[in-house]
Amino acid sequence: MTAAQREASAEAPSSSSRDSTAASSTETLALTVFSANSEDDAECEDGQDGATEPLLARDKTAFGADLDEEKALTAAQRPRSRWRMVLRLLGAVLIFGLLIVVSAAFIRFLVRHPHAAVPSVDLPPISDSTANSALSCTQQYLLDTSNANVGVIPFPSTLYDPVLRPRPLEHTLSTEDWPARCLEQYVASGVLCDDLNGRWKDKPPKLDVIWTWVNGSSAELMADWRNEVAADAGWRRKLRRAVQAGAAAVVKHFREHGELRYSVRSVIASLPDSSLSTIHLVVGDTPAYSPFAPPPPNAAPSANATRFAQIPRWLDLPKIELSEPASTARSLARRTALLVHPHSELFRSSQIDGDGTRAAEWRSSAVPSFNSLAIESQLPNLPSTAQTALYLNDDFFLMRNLAFTDLDSPLSGPVFRMQRDLLVGGVAPGTSTDDPDGEWKGLGYSNWLLDQRFGERKRPYLVHVAKTISMPLLREVQEVFHKELSATAEARFRGKATNEVQPLFLATMYIIERHREALLWSFLVARSDADQSGTYSVSERRALLADLGVHPADAPHFPLLSIPRPRRDTVRALAADHAKAGLLNPLETTTEFSSHDGYAFLGLEPKMPFVYPSKEWPASPLSAAPSSDPICVLDIKTCFGDDFVSLDEGEVDVSAVFKRVAFEQTQCGDCLIALLVGKSGSRGLEAFLPEEEEAAEMDEMPVVTLPGSMKTSWQEVDYSAPPGGPGTLRQKTAALIQRYSYTLGSSPSSFQSISYAGPSLSTRLDQLVHPPSDTAPPAFVALNDDIEVPSSDALRDIDRRLQAWFEETWPEKSPWEQ
Template identity: 45%
Template sequence: MRAPAALECAPPPAADARAAHPALFSSGAALPSRPGSPISTSDTDEHEHEHDGEAGDATEPLLPRYRLATADEVVEEKDEARRGRRRRVQRIAVLVIASLVPVGITASLFAATSSCSTAKASRPYESEALSSSMPRLNTSFAPSLAQQYLADPESVNDGVLPFDSTAFDPLYRPVPLEHPLSTSSFASSASCFERYIATGTICTAYDGRWTDEAARPKLDAVWTWVNGSSAELMTSWREEAAQEGARRSRVRRWTRRAMRAVRRRLRGAAVLRHFREHDELRFSVRSVVQSLGASSLSTLHLVVGDTWAFSPADRERLDPDDVSRQLRLAQLPHWLDLSSIAFSEPQVVATTSAPQLLVHPHSEIFKAGPALGASGALAWQQKVLPSFNSLAIESQLANIPSSTSASTAIYLNDDFFLHHQLETTDFASPLAGPVFRLQRDLLVKGVAPENAHEDPEGEWRGLGYSAWLLDQRFGERARPYLVHVAKTLSLPIAREMQQVFLADMTKTAESRFRGRGPSEVQPLFLLTHYTIEKHREALLWSFLVARSDLDRSGTYSHAERRALLSSLGHELDSPSSSHILQTFRRIAFDKPQCGDCIIVLLVGKSGEAGLESFLPPASEGDGAFADEASMGEQQAEALRPQAVGLEGTDWRTIDFSRGLEDEEQGRKPSLRAKCAALIHRYSYTLGSSPAAFESIRHGGDLLSAQLDKLDAAFFALNDDVMGASASSMRDVDERLEKWFEKTWPAPSAWERAQ
């Protein structure tokens, strides 16, 4: 292996388990199986990105795709009487929920549904495999409000899901370092780690480890979605409620406003049902399942907006002891089948077999810094939610619970799609880490906050600030733009980066709308280049600190200096000494080009595979001398995650002498093995795949031709139709839907019957 070129959930035991919690054991759609295919590769990157200020961003309100229906369009709906009856039933369900909350009836209303065992009518695309693998409840907890709502066969997807906000802790709590996909497979053997990094040789104990499809590492998929039309309505509703005087009694005022607000949201949901938002999210989900196959996926995470079930002004006047004060409504895409999805809460246990779809409200993942304390964190969260800023939402993705996740995920906006048959290794490998796709002809330079770009609502202000943060931490350089398609997200590294840049990530989360905050990061750009820089840092730290300071004195002795320079092909007779960390900082960060040259030189001196020249010398007992039999005996020797330099955001002030400390007890892996684990933790691959960014500006035959020519493995469809007539927009909708259905005809397991 070389440095990169650019530098439980078992099936339910009996039918009664399904009857108790039908929402957790649904009969979803059969997931299409995918024939074996080679790894998808390409020698060219066909992606071209247009910098249009994020037009069409699905997490921003008031987008062209979200428009109100005219009277003529409403009349044109087929079977209006039948649809009207269904809408009335849906409205009644939500209005009952809203109107009964103040008098404490909601809890009993939902509690009564927990005993129901009536199954929903079977669908023509049922899948027993999915129903046996849905997440299950920890039986030590009573079913929550949201779980009972999902379990009720009479519940209707009206675009909202009620839940109790007290289920989530609003305070950020750091988690211990976790092994990413690139190291978890070797975590039980320090010797195998060491041998693989040093020589590129894989222990025979790992031969055929992933031959069995069930044993192969799986991927998660993460979508962020906010109903933009509803977002605008909720914002107006909140502002109106805050300005309203206290002329009416508490119950009368609350009831009237709650019913009016819910009706308004239902009208918004009806608009979305009519125009279907082009249904990008639904077909994006289909595209991932069809391209990768069910066996490659673990959990599909849908991160959605949520808000109070009543206005802030009314909530202030509710009885402090009334549990209804905690009721929130999470947004749901209208096409989801409630019985097939799960709502993420602490008592939900993840599955390890067929994929599940897990809904995460913003209230679960938005976390305030620990300095605020519990009460301050709750106030902070109430201030920043609901959020319609894609950057703010992405800044909190690291807070997706690790108990419900694979270690690596595909991150998609709702208008990102996968088109070809792909493998998990197109996104990540247990040997080579995540796959990053960079647009190397478009470089991003750091811009200090006081010199911020003038496009606050676009992407370049956040990119410049993120690059500046990277400059402060790793040294100044221009960094490639990320191709604007689905991206690989390492959740363990994202949680590590969040700890390092917590202040900036939290500050970004405080901007409810794009560009409103003083400084916002581009989280995916920051994470990708953080991984790349940490791998480079690990290589140089291993060589200049761990390998070259053999006596651990903190300075280079004459002999150590001679050995170091000899490793680089130079000889030195001077007896003077120098400080190790000063040398490391200068080479790695102050003059990063010097560090790059050293890496290229040492890679060349390490042979055809491996990174031997970066590691401390082998000693007795290390993997370099161990035979295969002794390595097999060491499989129980767990190697902890290794990291250095996590104490700050400025390379000038970080104490790089700390790190890779010995374990307190038990057998201690060698420094060489720890350096190997450190390097491998941040392994990554640079990929080049057919990718496209398609801007939809017109309808008609031109749009159909544009779609029919689309043959990229990764692409984004950006809705830039502006100023079109109602008939033109209907044409766009119809052509897109026709092409979507032709390209991904199989419904996913989580779609309700049409």
């Protein structure tokens, strides 16, 4: 269907479309409710107190007309239309009736099936033999085909523990299935051992897919929020002030065009079923505020309190599940399940008292959240079933077939996509001048946190498309930056916390910086402090200098050491290694850099001292001939200090030298890594590792981290302490390096800013599917609503064109749709 044909057909919507629009309009006019989706979380601010609210009506027509009216009339001039009041009253009656239906169905299960009360978090998973009789009341509600999807799932308020309970650190995908001997060999030499031949052919790695979604137009969900805003000078006055002040552009951040349904379809169409584990939908929830029936026998006094988790109305209730602490046979039997996660499940507090009251109060103050940063800060608490997750906003789409290795690899780690031409600098708390509703204030603060932990530098912006998450490492980030992430979670609206973190930027850069730290620790501590005493003896310092190619006698007055660009074969060999291990190679991703070749950001920042900026970034290690130009210059005396290079009798503190090279003089650590990568040969990281030792064979390496590495400041860590646990120091060092492995990749991507209605929008959308002959079709797409205060006609036109394009591009329903 061409754009012109779609435009003509869109003028005559189907009866079902008209019916759904009418119902939506009735609900909107009844309650004048506004909504926010998961990606869009900027808000209009009141000129006095800065309070915020979502700004999207479920029915864009009514909302656009209301805006036009706000612009044209003052509060004193605006008449109160009787027909609108009548429709609002009728809509209110309709919504109240729906709530009664939901409540009644839920209560019926509670009263008729007292055994169906939700299991506590301490109970073991339900066995197959008892699954049918032990389904919770919520699961029974979903399975009852007589219940229609009215946009909510009821669940008991006591279902989820509000207390954050620490869990042990886990293996990542790149360390879980490796015998210790194979992992050590791969890190040292870059050669895959025969034990891994075909390892993932019959049991391919899987990933979870995560969407966050909040629809604030739902009356039952937003009652709590509306009351709060109404008590604060009234939302209509705030909206009017924002429009009159020229701030209506933020409305776009809350507009919803039905993207989620098609974002889900796009993932199902692009990724093979063998790569998918669980689909996670994170949604808002709120108290039901309904006079429910008495609680089940022997229940706690608060057990009758019910909450509503909001869901899209196109979902088929019997095909989805509410995530619950206890497993059910039904969820275990499904190959790919869609689990709904209320905010109440994810938002948890470490504030512990006798009965969890403080944690529950904290959760109540933050749930539901309209701040995507706050919601993302709690994703570590998601009960994921896979170690890798693909995270999407509802306006992110996949356009082409992808392999698992387009996103992650058991050999080389998660794939990150970054922009060289957009660097993020650290901004100390309280000094930012960026718009608090935008993303750059959070980016600057996040990079400042990284500066405090890993040394100061600028870091690249993440490409605005679907992102790969390592769930074990995301939980590690939560442990390190728990205080900062909790403060972010407390801001129900973006910009209202004193300092907010950009969680995905923080987590991605954390992995890259921890890998750099692991490389430097391996050489400077594990290898060079041979007796693990915490101090360098004269002989150990001589050996370290010799490893760098420096004669000890020259060290005190050694000239600058020019480091050539390493020539490596890692990226080229990765394709053969994937085939050997039974993995399909990436279909739409060019691997540009592997962490097995060192540190990704060397040469990125143009003004770093003694480091030559690379014309290409990431710098390719596959040049046809060695370049005569150095990649960096290593100043031995500046980097290691006078005490170290003097080689006088006495001892030098290992941790102090490590901090100097790694963090105080960041260019020293970067250049040292480049030197040692070159000395390791064409593949592997042998020059970083301690000498080989005899050791008993182990089936699996323990999770290896450095003591004290959970601190938020490098000054607080004693890097001379060796890691504990079984295995040789060399094995543990190899496991530490592999834990934080990653690759940088590029894929055809498109960021589309939707600014205007009309045929040009359809033309641009068509070109995503059928691009010009000299342009590669995008594999990743983001559709960003940038429409400034549109008219109702423009919104209808945009919705019509988007809907037509969505249906043409992804006509096949996902397994969970009605």
